[in-house]
Amino acid sequence: MNNLIILPIIIPFIIGAVLIIFPKHHRLQRVVSGFTAVGMLLLSIYLAIVVYQNGIIVLEAGNWSAPFGIVLVADMFATLMILLTSLLSAACLFFAFKTITPQREKFYFYPFYFFLLVGVNGAFLTGDIFNLFVFFEVMLLSSYALIVNGGTKYQLRESFKYVIINVFASALFVVAVAWLYSVTGTLNMAHISERIAELEQTGVVNVIAIMFFIVFASKGALFPLYFWLPKSYFGPPAAIAALFGGLLTKVGIYAIIRVFTLVFYHEPSYTHKAVIVTIAGFTMLFGVLGAVSQFDFKRILSYHIISQVGYMVMGLGIFTPLAVAGAIYYIVHHMIVKTALFLFAGAAERVTGTTDLKKMGGLLKTHPVLSWLFFISAISLAGIPPFSGFFSKFPIILAGFQEEQYIISGVALLVGLLTLFSMMKIFSYAFWGKQKHTNEQAKLPIGKLLLPIAPLVALTIILGIAAEPIFQYSLQVAEQIMDPSIYIESVLKE
Amino acid sequence: MKQMRPNDMMLQVSMRLITLIIFAFSFYLFLAGHNNPGGGFIGGLMTASAILVLYLAFDMKTIKKAIPFNFTTMIGVGLLFAVFTGVASMLFGFPFLKHFFDYFQFPIFGEVELTTALPFDLGVYLVVVGAALTIILAIAEDDK
């Protein structure tokens, strides 16, 4: 029964390994990976239901009991993230079938795609801090391979910076783990949490906490460590950029939320309300200002990743159940909408051959379905009711006012406004106006490209209309992760 | 102009012997790994270095004939070995990666401890050999 929770890790692992053996059979690779993606989606839905009904599932790998061996822990937050991961990866994979060139497929695109999922799902599930590092590295190594996939000049140049910043952050991760180990003498996160509670979180523990924050912030693209993101996400093909934009930074955010609710939660007045909230404010502001200053479809979206990551971290920083629930809801909303928007950028690029807004225009006339689906996602991203963006920003900002964090709440409102501005900029330049692409380009059939995106757009509408039950679910998730004793008891079984 | 071939007979003859020793030692390291220093990773690296030395002494074509594996396939097979060791214990209802061992009597070796860590390590070994050689050959073959 407990072995169920290892499946999201080993299924993509096995499939990835099998696909390495048959690199030349493109059709086979597509069929196998398509079925796996759908299977993973069904599995993760089942897993989420089981965990929702029966509580946290713990798997002790190799039957070594809790503080000694490596544990995998599936709580509601982790299963929610796995569900989203499977959803996005399936959508991007089906988009990739239609868009990716055989040269790129030949560079082991599908195996690395699945190894990326191994790393991401592992990072969500693991209950061991060093194991978290290992899964991060699995994820990052696959992402390095995917981001240079194709090997164009631009990709090689910008990916080098992406790789170097991540290598440096990983080195800091090991340093932080070493310090934590020398202070607590354990690596199991539940056990660390217990030990830190005995130690009282002062002095050196705070230093370690901030060190972890720096590490995860550089993976999650927080201020001032976000500079690598916009350029490196511009290079790879749309399917990969969409997967990265929807998924990768959120793994860093997940790790921040996990560590700062489970382990370092004793000094919220310093770590959460001072450091994290301040960083969140700067992240939102600089991200959105970057987006406003850009004139490129993909770059605007990349900068918006940064500003929206700020909202999630702000929810954590305010640190009330309402705010954390808002942050979780925001993660759900953001992952779905951001992936959809990146895929729309890919579809629009397919038609016009560029992502430069000044060279685009008139898509509304030639491709109305694409345009209106984009419009829905764009205003959802900006936070217009009745879509999911509004209902996920609302609790965060409300909690900000309740906690008398007026400055950050004001910044959040301003950033929402600027988001709307830059989304409308895309809409008015690329979709309205004179048609700038040729008539042959206008006749390109892109209906099949929209098929994988349409479910994501439908979901953002559903998330908005059915906000009440979904928000209740987020609130339950938030209450579960804000009470570390539930996690500790189910891992250590005391 | 006719290309000068360096006289590498000494190298080739001595390498045949030396690689044999390296292979044997890497295999020893691979088996020793359970309770002593060694294991799949270090054994694999050593095997890869032995094969590389062969590449240095002879040319690409000869070695391809002598070692007819595709090293990328080797990575996949190794990964499958490693993961199925873990999955095998799941099939019997134990947690993932549960480890078993027992002592067996063999005619020549006497009592030998066999563990399920061995196939796992074999997987690691294959992955390391495959990955190291794939990476080095990718650069070597490119330079023409």
Add this chain to the structure above:
Amino acid sequence: MEVLMSIVIGIIFTVSVYLFLSRSIIRVILGTLLLSHGVHLLLITMSELQRGAPPLLNLDADAYTDPLPQALVLTAIVIAFGVTSFLLVMAYRTYKEHKTDDLEELRGSADE
């Protein structure tokens, strides 16, 4: 001994950061390599440099060592090995495509 190790680690970090800031790709990669060595030494030093028998049930010894940091370092070394080899291949490809290994020339222009 731990103090000596700390000084060594400090020197390694200094050198690696210096290499990180240089303009040649290969020097930056050497910097990552040295950084990973420094980090691994730090990891092994952080749990005190103990001497003693491995903590196995049938061994009787005065002192035991903690095997965990060694396992962690081994894992970290393997990962660093993978990352470094990837970086070298990538640096090679970058050099082939751009015909330069100077990061100043690989900056890219602001408007693309």
